[in-house]
Amino acid sequence: MDLTPRQRQILTFIQQQIAELGRPPTRSEIARAFGFRSANAAQEHLRNLERKGAIALTGGASRGIRLLAGAAAGLPLVGRVAAGQPILAEEQIEARYALDPGLFHPHAHYLLRVRGESMRDAGIRDGDLLAVHRTREAGDGRIVVARVEDEVTVKRLYRKGHEVELRPANPAFESLRIDLRSTPLEIEGIAVGLVRQALDSIAPVSLD
Amino acid sequence: MDLTPRQRQILTFIQQQIAELGRPPTRSEIARAFGFRSANAAQEHLRNLERKGAIALTGGASRGIRLLAGAAAGLPLVGRVAAGQPILAEEQIEARYALDPGLFHPHAHYLLRVRGESMRDAGIRDGDLLAVHRTREAGDGRIVVARVEDEVTVKRLYRKGHEVELRPANPAFESLRIDLRSTPLEIEGIAVGLVRQALDSIAPVSLD
Protein backbone atom coordinates (compact mmCIF):
# COMPACT_ATOMS: atom_id res chain seq x y z
CA MET A 1 0.00 0.00 0.00
CA ASP A 2 3.00 2.25 0.65
CA LEU A 3 1.46 5.10 2.60
CA THR A 4 3.45 8.00 4.00
CA PRO A 5 3.45 8.32 7.81
CA ARG A 6 1.07 11.27 7.56
CA GLN A 7 -1.28 9.38 5.28
CA ARG A 8 -1.25 6.46 7.69
CA GLN A 9 -2.21 8.83 10.51
CA ILE A 10 -5.13 10.13 8.48
CA LEU A 11 -6.24 6.59 7.67
CA THR A 12 -6.04 5.59 11.32
CA PHE A 13 -8.13 8.62 12.26
CA ILE A 14 -10.80 7.62 9.75
CA GLN A 15 -10.83 4.07 11.13
CA GLN A 16 -11.18 5.40 14.68
CA GLN A 17 -14.05 7.70 13.79
CA ILE A 18 -15.93 4.90 12.09
CA ALA A 19 -15.37 2.63 15.07
CA GLU A 20 -16.35 5.26 17.63
CA LEU A 21 -19.10 7.25 15.96
CA GLY A 22 -20.33 4.85 13.33
CA ARG A 23 -19.74 7.24 10.44
CA PRO A 24 -16.76 8.44 8.43
CA PRO A 25 -15.47 11.96 9.16
CA THR A 26 -15.95 15.03 6.98
CA ARG A 27 -13.04 16.97 5.51
CA SER A 28 -13.50 19.63 8.17
CA GLU A 29 -13.52 17.10 10.98
CA ILE A 30 -10.25 15.63 9.74
CA ALA A 31 -8.77 19.13 9.42
CA ARG A 32 -9.90 20.04 12.93
CA ALA A 33 -8.47 16.82 14.41
CA PHE A 34 -5.05 17.46 12.85
CA GLY A 35 -5.02 21.21 13.28
CA PHE A 36 -5.22 21.99 9.57
CA ARG A 37 -6.47 25.49 8.93
CA SER A 38 -7.93 24.44 5.62
CA ALA A 39 -10.25 21.56 4.87
CA ASN A 40 -8.48 21.28 1.57
CA ALA A 41 -5.48 19.69 3.26
CA ALA A 42 -7.76 16.85 4.32
CA GLN A 43 -9.24 16.68 0.83
CA GLU A 44 -5.83 16.16 -0.72
CA HIS A 45 -4.94 13.48 1.80
CA LEU A 46 -8.15 11.68 0.94
CA ARG A 47 -7.42 11.84 -2.73
CA ASN A 48 -3.95 10.44 -2.19
CA LEU A 49 -5.34 7.68 -0.01
CA GLU A 50 -7.82 6.87 -2.78
CA ARG A 51 -5.11 6.88 -5.43
CA LYS A 52 -3.11 4.42 -3.33
CA GLY A 53 -6.07 2.12 -2.95
CA ALA A 54 -6.65 2.52 0.78
CA ILE A 55 -10.07 4.13 0.55
CA ALA A 56 -12.83 4.79 -1.97
CA LEU A 57 -14.47 8.21 -2.21
CA THR A 58 -18.07 8.71 -3.25
CA GLY A 59 -18.33 12.01 -5.10
CA GLY A 60 -20.94 14.45 -3.89
CA ALA A 61 -21.93 12.44 -0.84
CA SER A 62 -21.15 13.78 2.60
CA ARG A 63 -18.87 11.49 4.57
CA GLY A 64 -18.47 9.49 1.39
CA ILE A 65 -15.36 7.64 2.54
CA ARG A 66 -15.20 3.86 2.42
CA LEU A 67 -12.37 1.75 3.76
CA LEU A 68 -11.19 -0.80 1.23
CA ALA A 69 -10.00 -4.32 1.95
CA GLY A 70 -6.65 -4.16 3.63
CA ALA A 71 -7.49 -0.80 5.15
CA ALA A 72 -10.58 -2.05 6.95
CA ALA A 73 -10.35 -1.51 10.64
CA GLY A 74 -10.50 -4.51 12.85
CA LEU A 75 -8.48 -6.55 15.26
CA PRO A 76 -5.19 -7.62 13.73
CA LEU A 77 -4.50 -11.33 13.75
CA VAL A 78 -0.91 -12.02 14.71
CA GLY A 79 0.54 -15.29 13.57
CA ARG A 80 3.98 -16.55 14.34
CA VAL A 81 5.94 -13.87 16.16
CA ALA A 82 9.45 -13.56 14.82
CA ALA A 83 12.29 -13.24 17.29
CA GLY A 84 13.13 -9.67 18.19
CA GLN A 85 10.09 -8.27 16.42
CA PRO A 86 7.43 -6.25 18.19
CA ILE A 87 4.28 -8.31 18.36
CA LEU A 88 2.22 -5.91 16.26
CA ALA A 89 4.79 -5.37 13.52
CA GLU A 90 2.95 -4.98 10.23
CA GLU A 91 4.64 -8.04 8.71
CA GLN A 92 3.23 -10.35 11.36
CA ILE A 93 -0.38 -9.41 10.77
CA GLU A 94 -2.05 -12.23 8.85
CA ALA A 95 -5.49 -10.66 8.65
CA ARG A 96 -7.84 -8.24 10.30
CA TYR A 97 -11.22 -9.28 11.63
CA ALA A 98 -13.99 -6.92 12.62
CA LEU A 99 -15.05 -8.02 16.08
CA ASP A 100 -17.45 -6.23 18.36
CA PRO A 101 -15.31 -4.40 20.93
CA GLY A 102 -17.94 -5.15 23.56
CA LEU A 103 -17.41 -8.87 23.19
CA PHE A 104 -14.50 -9.04 25.62
CA HIS A 105 -13.71 -7.40 28.97
CA PRO A 106 -11.38 -5.65 29.03
CA HIS A 107 -11.50 -5.12 25.30
CA ALA A 108 -9.12 -6.98 23.01
CA HIS A 109 -6.31 -5.19 21.19
CA TYR A 110 -5.33 -8.04 18.92
CA LEU A 111 -5.77 -11.73 18.19
CA LEU A 112 -2.90 -14.17 18.55
CA ARG A 113 -2.89 -17.58 16.89
CA VAL A 114 -2.02 -20.17 19.51
CA ARG A 115 0.51 -22.88 18.64
CA GLY A 116 0.51 -26.17 20.49
CA GLU A 117 -1.54 -27.77 23.19
CA SER A 118 0.26 -26.46 26.27
CA MET A 119 -2.89 -24.68 27.51
CA ARG A 120 -5.26 -27.47 26.53
CA ASP A 121 -6.80 -27.97 29.96
CA ALA A 122 -7.70 -24.28 30.10
CA GLY A 123 -9.71 -24.82 26.95
CA ILE A 124 -7.14 -23.21 24.66
CA ARG A 125 -6.31 -25.45 21.73
CA ASP A 126 -3.84 -25.49 18.88
CA GLY A 127 -4.87 -23.02 16.19
CA ASP A 128 -7.20 -21.01 18.42
CA LEU A 129 -7.23 -17.24 18.15
CA LEU A 130 -6.54 -15.76 21.55
CA ALA A 131 -8.06 -12.33 22.17
CA VAL A 132 -5.40 -10.30 23.96
CA HIS A 133 -5.65 -7.07 25.93
CA ARG A 134 -2.39 -5.18 25.78
CA THR A 135 -1.00 -4.45 29.21
CA ARG A 136 2.30 -4.85 31.03
CA GLU A 137 0.69 -5.91 34.30
CA ALA A 138 -1.19 -9.05 35.09
CA GLY A 139 -2.81 -10.45 38.20
CA ASP A 140 -1.50 -13.66 39.74
CA GLY A 141 -2.85 -16.74 37.99
CA ARG A 142 -3.95 -14.91 34.86
CA ILE A 143 -3.31 -16.27 31.43
CA VAL A 144 -0.73 -13.99 29.82
CA VAL A 145 1.11 -13.52 26.59
CA ALA A 146 4.73 -13.28 27.71
CA ARG A 147 8.00 -12.82 25.92
CA VAL A 148 11.01 -14.62 27.36
CA GLU A 149 14.28 -14.28 25.52
CA ASP A 150 12.68 -13.39 22.21
CA GLU A 151 10.13 -16.16 22.35
CA VAL A 152 6.43 -15.46 22.78
CA THR A 153 4.43 -17.88 24.87
CA VAL A 154 0.97 -18.19 26.38
CA LYS A 155 0.91 -19.47 29.97
CA ARG A 156 -0.53 -18.83 33.39
CA LEU A 157 1.56 -16.34 35.36
CA TYR A 158 2.50 -16.82 39.02
CA ARG A 159 4.91 -14.56 40.76
CA LYS A 160 6.80 -15.15 44.00
CA GLY A 161 9.24 -12.39 44.75
CA HIS A 162 11.82 -12.29 41.98
CA GLU A 163 10.83 -15.64 40.59
CA VAL A 164 8.12 -15.99 38.00
CA GLU A 165 6.44 -19.24 37.08
CA LEU A 166 4.91 -19.62 33.64
CA ARG A 167 2.63 -22.59 34.15
CA PRO A 168 1.04 -24.49 31.27
CA ALA A 169 -2.39 -26.08 31.59
CA ASN A 170 -1.42 -29.53 30.41
CA PRO A 171 0.37 -32.15 32.50
CA ALA A 172 2.45 -33.12 29.47
CA PHE A 173 4.24 -29.76 29.69
CA GLU A 174 6.50 -28.36 32.35
CA SER A 175 6.42 -25.01 34.07
CA LEU A 176 8.96 -22.45 33.01
CA ARG A 177 10.62 -20.82 36.04
CA ILE A 178 12.36 -17.52 35.50
CA ASP A 179 14.59 -15.53 37.78
CA LEU A 180 13.85 -11.92 36.96
CA ARG A 181 17.34 -10.89 38.17
CA SER A 182 18.99 -12.81 35.36
CA THR A 183 16.37 -13.22 32.66
CA PRO A 184 14.17 -10.45 31.34
CA LEU A 185 10.46 -11.17 31.03
CA GLU A 186 8.01 -8.99 29.23
CA ILE A 187 4.26 -9.26 29.52
CA GLU A 188 2.73 -8.51 26.15
CA GLY A 189 -0.85 -8.72 27.37
CA ILE A 190 -3.49 -10.75 29.13
CA ALA A 191 -5.86 -13.22 27.50
CA VAL A 192 -9.41 -11.90 27.55
CA GLY A 193 -11.18 -14.28 25.20
CA LEU A 194 -10.95 -16.82 22.48
CA VAL A 195 -12.16 -17.36 18.93
CA ARG A 196 -12.06 -20.75 17.25
CA GLN A 197 -12.60 -20.85 13.51
CA ALA A 198 -13.00 -24.57 13.00
CA LEU A 199 -14.28 -27.15 15.44
CA ASP A 200 -13.49 -30.30 13.53
CA SER A 201 -9.76 -29.90 13.80
CA ILE A 202 -9.92 -30.23 17.57
CA ALA A 203 -8.48 -33.54 18.61
CA PRO A 204 -10.47 -35.08 21.45
CA VAL A 205 -8.88 -34.93 24.85
CA SER A 206 -8.56 -38.50 26.00
CA LEU A 207 -8.04 -39.78 29.48
CA ASP A 208 -5.00 -41.78 28.47
CA MET B 1 -38.28 -1.91 21.94
CA ASP B 2 -41.80 -1.93 20.52
CA LEU B 3 -41.31 -0.49 17.06
CA THR B 4 -44.11 -0.19 14.54
CA PRO B 5 -43.68 -2.24 11.33
CA ARG B 6 -42.83 0.92 9.41
CA GLN B 7 -40.26 1.98 11.97
CA ARG B 8 -38.70 -1.46 11.83
CA GLN B 9 -38.42 -1.13 8.05
CA ILE B 10 -36.67 2.21 8.44
CA LEU B 11 -34.28 0.75 11.02
CA THR B 12 -33.49 -2.20 8.76
CA PHE B 13 -32.76 0.18 5.91
CA ILE B 14 -30.34 2.12 8.09
CA GLN B 15 -28.59 -1.10 9.10
CA GLN B 16 -28.32 -2.16 5.46
CA GLN B 17 -26.88 1.16 4.36
CA ILE B 18 -24.25 1.06 7.09
CA ALA B 19 -23.34 -2.51 6.18
CA GLU B 20 -23.20 -1.83 2.44
CA LEU B 21 -21.83 1.67 2.16
CA GLY B 22 -20.13 2.15 5.49
CA ARG B 23 -22.09 5.25 6.40
CA PRO B 24 -25.55 6.00 7.74
CA PRO B 25 -28.09 7.40 5.25
CA THR B 26 -29.28 11.00 5.09
CA ARG B 27 -32.93 11.98 5.51
CA SER B 28 -33.24 12.42 1.76
CA GLU B 29 -31.74 9.03 1.06
CA ILE B 30 -34.23 7.38 3.40
CA ALA B 31 -37.07 9.34 1.78
CA ARG B 32 -35.93 8.34 -1.69
CA ALA B 33 -35.63 4.68 -0.74
CA PHE B 34 -39.17 4.60 0.65
CA GLY B 35 -40.74 6.88 -1.93
CA PHE B 36 -41.42 9.72 0.50
CA ARG B 37 -41.86 13.03 -1.26
CA SER B 38 -40.62 14.91 1.78
CA ALA B 39 -37.43 14.35 3.72
CA ASN B 40 -39.38 15.37 6.78
CA ALA B 41 -41.16 12.01 6.83
CA ALA B 42 -37.77 10.39 7.33
CA GLN B 43 -36.87 12.97 9.96
CA GLU B 44 -39.97 12.11 12.01
CA HIS B 45 -39.25 8.41 11.75
CA LEU B 46 -35.73 9.03 13.01
CA ARG B 47 -37.01 11.04 15.93
CA ASN B 48 -39.44 8.29 16.86
CA LEU B 49 -36.70 5.71 16.58
CA GLU B 50 -34.56 7.84 18.86
CA ARG B 51 -37.37 8.28 21.36
CA LYS B 52 -37.81 4.52 21.47
CA GLY B 53 -34.13 3.96 22.08
CA ALA B 54 -33.24 2.26 18.82
CA ILE B 55 -30.89 4.94 17.54
CA ALA B 56 -29.09 8.07 18.71
CA LEU B 57 -29.09 11.23 16.61
CA THR B 58 -26.23 13.72 16.57
CA GLY B 59 -27.66 17.18 16.04
CA GLY B 60 -26.18 19.22 13.22
CA ALA B 61 -24.00 16.45 11.86
CA SER B 62 -24.74 15.00 8.47
CA ARG B 63 -25.54 11.28 8.64
CA GLY B 64 -25.54 11.64 12.41
CA ILE B 65 -27.35 8.37 13.06
CA ARG B 66 -25.90 5.81 15.43
CA LEU B 67 -27.36 2.37 16.06
CA LEU B 68 -27.72 1.65 19.76
CA ALA B 69 -27.23 -1.67 21.49
CA GLY B 70 -30.12 -3.91 20.59
CA ALA B 71 -30.54 -2.21 17.25
CA ALA B 72 -27.02 -2.83 16.08
CA ALA B 73 -26.90 -5.30 13.26
CA GLY B 74 -24.92 -8.38 14.01
CA LEU B 75 -25.15 -12.00 14.94
CA PRO B 76 -27.89 -12.62 17.48
CA LEU B 77 -26.83 -14.38 20.67
CA VAL B 78 -29.37 -16.99 21.66
CA GLY B 79 -29.45 -17.97 25.30
CA ARG B 80 -31.66 -20.61 26.79
CA VAL B 81 -34.05 -21.90 24.16
CA ALA B 82 -37.57 -22.24 25.56
CA ALA B 83 -39.54 -25.37 24.74
CA GLY B 84 -41.62 -25.10 21.60
CA GLN B 85 -40.04 -21.79 20.61
CA PRO B 86 -38.20 -21.28 17.35
CA ILE B 87 -34.54 -20.80 18.10
CA LEU B 88 -34.36 -17.29 16.74
CA ALA B 89 -37.52 -15.98 18.42
CA GLU B 90 -36.96 -12.35 19.36
CA GLU B 91 -37.43 -13.05 23.07
CA GLN B 92 -34.52 -15.46 23.16
CA ILE B 93 -31.98 -13.02 21.76
CA GLU B 94 -29.78 -11.82 24.60
CA ALA B 95 -27.58 -9.54 22.55
CA ARG B 96 -26.20 -8.92 19.10
CA TYR B 97 -22.49 -8.92 18.36
CA ALA B 98 -20.91 -7.60 15.20
CA LEU B 99 -18.61 -10.36 14.02
CA ASP B 100 -16.75 -10.47 10.76
CA PRO B 101 -18.73 -12.81 8.51
CA GLY B 102 -15.47 -14.07 7.04
CA LEU B 103 -14.38 -15.44 10.38
CA PHE B 104 -16.18 -18.77 10.02
CA HIS B 105 -16.72 -21.22 7.13
CA PRO B 106 -19.50 -21.61 6.28
CA HIS B 107 -20.60 -18.34 7.76
CA ALA B 108 -22.42 -18.23 11.09
CA HIS B 109 -26.08 -17.29 11.31
CA TYR B 110 -26.25 -16.97 15.07
CA LEU B 111 -24.42 -17.59 18.32
CA LEU B 112 -25.71 -20.08 20.87
CA ARG B 113 -24.65 -20.03 24.49
CA VAL B 114 -23.58 -23.53 25.47
CA ARG B 115 -24.78 -24.98 28.77
CA GLY B 116 -22.85 -27.72 30.49
CA GLU B 117 -19.67 -29.64 29.83
CA SER B 118 -21.01 -32.43 27.65
CA MET B 119 -18.78 -31.36 24.72
CA ARG B 120 -15.75 -30.61 26.87
CA ASP B 121 -13.33 -32.91 25.07
CA ALA B 122 -14.14 -31.22 21.76
CA GLY B 123 -13.00 -27.98 23.34
CA ILE B 124 -16.51 -26.63 23.90
CA ARG B 125 -16.97 -25.47 27.48
CA ASP B 126 -19.82 -24.26 29.65
CA GLY B 127 -20.72 -20.68 28.76
CA ASP B 128 -19.04 -20.69 25.36
CA LEU B 129 -20.76 -19.02 22.43
CA LEU B 130 -21.12 -21.53 19.65
CA ALA B 131 -21.18 -20.05 16.14
CA VAL B 132 -23.89 -21.89 14.25
CA HIS B 133 -24.60 -22.16 10.54
CA ARG B 134 -28.28 -22.75 9.94
CA THR B 135 -28.91 -25.87 7.91
CA ARG B 136 -31.11 -28.96 8.16
CA GLU B 137 -28.43 -31.29 6.88
CA ALA B 138 -25.21 -32.35 8.52
CA GLY B 139 -22.42 -34.69 7.60
CA ASP B 140 -21.71 -37.73 9.76
CA GLY B 141 -19.63 -36.88 12.80
CA ARG B 142 -20.31 -33.16 12.66
CA ILE B 143 -21.13 -31.17 15.74
CA VAL B 144 -24.77 -30.14 15.40
CA VAL B 145 -27.39 -28.12 17.21
CA ALA B 146 -30.32 -30.53 17.37
CA ARG B 147 -33.80 -30.34 18.79
CA VAL B 148 -35.20 -33.52 20.29
CA GLU B 149 -38.64 -33.35 21.84
CA ASP B 150 -38.50 -29.60 22.43
CA GLU B 151 -35.05 -29.66 23.92
CA VAL B 152 -32.07 -28.09 22.17
CA THR B 153 -28.75 -29.84 22.51
CA VAL B 154 -25.24 -29.67 21.07
CA LYS B 155 -23.71 -33.04 20.19
CA ARG B 156 -21.88 -34.96 17.51
CA LEU B 157 -24.27 -36.53 15.01
CA TYR B 158 -23.91 -40.09 13.74
CA ARG B 159 -26.56 -41.72 11.62
CA LYS B 160 -27.09 -45.42 10.93
CA GLY B 161 -30.25 -46.05 8.93
CA HIS B 162 -33.21 -44.88 10.96
CA GLU B 163 -31.22 -44.59 14.14
CA VAL B 164 -29.39 -41.44 15.06
CA GLU B 165 -26.74 -41.19 17.74
CA LEU B 166 -26.12 -37.85 19.45
CA ARG B 167 -22.73 -38.42 20.98
CA PRO B 168 -21.26 -36.11 23.62
CA ALA B 169 -17.53 -35.45 23.84
CA ASN B 170 -17.14 -36.22 27.51
CA PRO B 171 -16.98 -39.73 29.01
CA ALA B 172 -19.11 -38.54 31.92
CA PHE B 173 -22.08 -38.21 29.55
CA GLU B 174 -23.96 -40.87 27.61
CA SER B 175 -24.94 -40.92 23.98
CA LEU B 176 -28.54 -40.21 23.12
CA ARG B 177 -29.90 -42.76 20.65
CA ILE B 178 -32.99 -41.84 18.71
CA ASP B 179 -35.21 -43.93 16.50
CA LEU B 180 -36.38 -41.54 13.81
CA ARG B 181 -39.53 -43.66 13.25
CA SER B 182 -40.83 -42.87 16.70
CA THR B 183 -39.07 -39.66 17.78
CA PRO B 184 -38.76 -36.56 15.65
CA LEU B 185 -35.34 -34.94 15.44
CA GLU B 186 -34.64 -31.58 13.94
CA ILE B 187 -31.23 -30.26 13.04
CA GLU B 188 -31.09 -26.55 13.79
CA GLY B 189 -27.63 -26.06 12.38
CA ILE B 190 -24.01 -27.12 12.43
CA ALA B 191 -21.30 -25.69 14.65
CA VAL B 192 -18.81 -23.67 12.62
CA GLY B 193 -16.86 -21.88 15.33
CA LEU B 194 -16.61 -20.73 18.88
CA VAL B 195 -16.26 -17.52 20.86
CA ARG B 196 -15.28 -17.51 24.52
CA GLN B 197 -15.74 -14.26 26.40
CA ALA B 198 -13.88 -15.10 29.58
CA LEU B 199 -11.02 -17.50 30.09
CA ASP B 200 -10.81 -17.50 33.86
CA SER B 201 -14.13 -19.23 34.34
CA ILE B 202 -12.86 -22.33 32.59
CA ALA B 203 -12.35 -25.10 35.10
CA PRO B 204 -9.22 -27.10 34.33
CA VAL B 205 -9.76 -30.51 32.84
CA SER B 206 -8.10 -32.91 35.24
CA LEU B 207 -7.02 -36.45 34.65
CA ASP B 208 -9.06 -37.70 37.59
Next chain:
DNA sequence: ATGCATACTGTAATTATATACAGTATCGAG
Protein backbone atom coordinates in the same frame (compact mmCIF):
# COMPACT_ATOMS: atom_id res chain seq x y z
C1' DA C 1 -66.50 11.98 20.36
C1' DT C 2 -62.10 13.37 21.28
C1' DG C 3 -57.43 13.15 21.72
C1' DC C 4 -53.08 11.09 20.52
C1' DA C 5 -49.60 8.58 17.98
C1' DT C 6 -48.47 7.35 13.39
C1' DA C 7 -47.47 8.51 8.79
C1' DC C 8 -47.04 11.30 5.67
C1' DT C 9 -46.88 16.23 1.93
C1' DG C 10 -44.95 20.78 1.13
C1' DT C 11 -42.06 24.82 1.87
C1' DA C 12 -38.20 27.10 3.46
C1' DA C 13 -34.12 28.63 5.90
C1' DT C 14 -29.77 27.75 7.85
C1' DT C 15 -25.83 25.20 8.24
C1' DA C 16 -22.75 21.49 6.87
C1' DT C 17 -19.98 19.67 3.33
C1' DA C 18 -17.52 18.82 -0.88
C1' DT C 19 -14.56 20.57 -3.88
C1' DA C 20 -12.27 23.68 -7.23
C1' DC C 21 -8.47 27.03 -7.83
C1' DA C 22 -4.41 29.80 -6.50
C1' DG C 23 -0.66 29.81 -3.66
C1' DT C 24 3.73 28.47 -0.35
C1' DA C 25 7.26 25.42 1.47
C1' DT C 26 10.03 21.16 1.94
C1' DC C 27 12.37 17.16 0.45
C1' DG C 28 14.35 13.49 -2.24
C1' DA C 29 15.41 11.66 -6.98
C1' DG C 30 17.39 12.21 -11.41
Next chain:
DNA sequence: CTCGATACTGTATATAATTACAGTATGCAT
Protein backbone atom coordinates in the same frame (compact mmCIF):
# COMPACT_ATOMS: atom_id res chain seq x y z
C1' DC D 1 19.54 22.46 -10.48
C1' DT D 2 14.90 21.10 -11.52
C1' DC D 3 11.00 18.31 -11.23
C1' DG D 4 7.46 15.89 -8.90
C1' DA D 5 5.36 14.34 -4.72
C1' DT D 6 4.02 15.69 -0.20
C1' DA D 7 1.94 18.76 2.92
C1' DC D 8 -0.08 22.36 3.76
C1' DT D 9 -2.86 27.89 3.84
C1' DG D 10 -6.50 30.69 2.08
C1' DT D 11 -10.60 31.82 -0.50
C1' DA D 12 -14.76 30.79 -2.68
C1' DT D 13 -18.94 28.51 -4.23
C1' DA D 14 -22.36 25.15 -5.34
C1' DT D 15 -24.79 21.73 -3.33
C1' DA D 16 -25.88 18.36 0.33
C1' DA D 17 -28.18 17.98 4.53
C1' DT D 18 -30.53 19.15 8.80
C1' DT D 19 -34.37 20.82 10.69
C1' DA D 20 -38.22 23.93 11.79
C1' DC D 21 -43.11 25.03 10.80
C1' DA D 22 -47.68 24.34 8.73
C1' DG D 23 -50.71 21.08 7.08
C1' DT D 24 -53.60 16.38 5.96
C1' DA D 25 -55.25 11.77 6.91
C1' DT D 26 -55.93 7.43 9.47
C1' DG D 27 -56.55 4.28 13.11
C1' DC D 28 -56.83 3.26 17.95
C1' DA D 29 -57.74 3.89 22.75
C1' DT D 30 -60.49 6.33 26.22
